[in-house]
Amino acid sequence: EIVMTQTPLSSPVILGQPASISCRSSQSLVDRDGNTSLSWLHQRPGQPPRLLIYKIFNQFSGVPDRFSGSGAGTDFTLKISRVEAEDVGVYYCMQSTQFPHTFGQGTKLEIK
Amino acid sequence: EVQLVESGGALVQPGGSLRLSCAVSGFTFSSHWMHWVRQPPGKGLVWVSRIDTETNTHYVDSVKGRFTISRDNAKNTLYLHMSSLRAEDTAVYYCVRGSRDWVGVDVWGQGTTVTVSS
Numbered sequence: 661e662i663v664m665t666q667t668p669l670s671s672p673v674i675l676g677q678p679a680s681i682s683c684r685s686s687q688s689l690v691d692r693d694g695n696t697s698l699s700w701l702h703q704r705p706g707q708p709p710r711l712l713i714y715k716i717f718n719q720f721s722g723v724p725d726r727f728s729g730s731g732a733g734t735d736f737t738l739k740i741s742r743v744e745a746e747d748v749g750v751y752y753c754m755q756s757t758q759f760p761h762t763f764g765q766g767t768k769l770e771i772k
Numbered sequence: 773e774v775q776l777v778e779s780g781g782a783l784v785q786p787g788g789s790l791r792l793s794c795a796v797s798g799f800t801f802s803s804h805w806m807h808w809v810r811q812p813p814g815k816g817l818v819w820v821s822r823i824d825t826e827t828n829t830h831y832v833d834s835v836k837g838r839f840t841i842s843r844d845n846a847k848n849t850l851y852l853h854m855s856s857l858r859a860e861d862t863a864v865y866y867c868v869r870g871s872r873d874w875v876g877v878d879v880w881g882q883g884t885t886v887t888v889s890s
Contacts, residue, residue, distance in 0.1 A: 661833075699876050701817075708866055708880040709817065715874050752817055756876035760832040761807075761819040 662686050662755050666764035672772040679740040681767045683753035688733050690757070697756035700729055700738045703766075704749040712751075713738065745771065774798040774879050776867045781884030788857050792884055794850040794867030802845040805870030807877055808852050810863035810886075818863070821852065822870065834860075857888045 663686040673679045681700075689696045698716050701709040711720040713729035716736060726741040740747055748771060753764040780792040794806070808820040821831045821841040829841050840853040850867055867881040 695874070697875050703817075708882055710880060711878050714871065714876055714878070720878060750816075754817075754819075754876065756874075759822070759830045761822075761876075763817040763819065766816045 661760060662689070662758055662762050664753055664755055664762050664764040666753060666767050668767060669765060670768045670770065672770045673743045674772050675745060676742050679743050679769060681738045681751050683736045683738070683764050685734045685755055689755050690733060696732065698731070698736050699754045699756065701752045701754060702749055703752065709752065743769070774869070776869060776879060776881030778865065778867045778881045778884035781865065781886045783887045783889065784857055785890050786858060786888055789855040790857065790886060792852040792854070792865055794881060796848050796850065799869070801848040804872065806843060806850045807868040807870060808841060809866045809868050811866070812863045823850070854886070859888050862886060862888050
C-alpha cells in the first residue's frame, strides 16, 4: 500500500496571503504509461470532499485559478496564491496509481 | 447537473448487514468506474472499493470478504453490500464517480452514515 504523508497537518494563514501544502508518497506515483495519478481535494466542515486538482496540476471544472498543483514522482505541492475565507477546511492528497487508492492524513487550513 | 445520492445508512449491530445505494443522474452511469470512500467520525478519508464498467472490482484489505460492490446500469444505481459489520466500519460512506479523463475520481455524493453499535 502506498502511504501518503502530508505536511503540515495544520496551517494558520492570513487572508490574502499564500498557502502551501506538501504531500509525499512512499513510492513513485508514475505508472507504466508515464501517468501520475495524484489529486488534491478540499473538504469544508460538514460537506463532502470536492476535487480541486488532478494528475498533479490539472484544475477541475469550476476551481478558482488561485489553486495550483506541482510536483513529480513522490513529492507534490498544492499552492493557494491568495487565501480567501471560503478556503478553510481540510485538504487531502490522494493517489490513484495503485490499489488500494490512498489519501494523506489531511491538512487543516485555518484563518489566523 | 451531475448528482450522486446515497441512501441506506443506518444503525446496525455488530455482525449485522446493510446495503447502501447510490442513485446517479446527469451523466452516463454505465461509462464510468464508480467508487465508495468512507470517513470515520472526526477522521480522514479511506478508499473502500471500486467497480469498473466491466464489473471488475477492487477492495481495501479491511473489507475484503465482507463488502461487495455492484452496479445496476439499467437503474443508474451503485450498491455496497456490507456484512459482518464491525464497530470500525462506522463512518460516513461516500459514493464517488470515477473520471473519464484519468483513473482517479471526480464528483462526490453527500454521503450516508453507517453506525455499527450494540
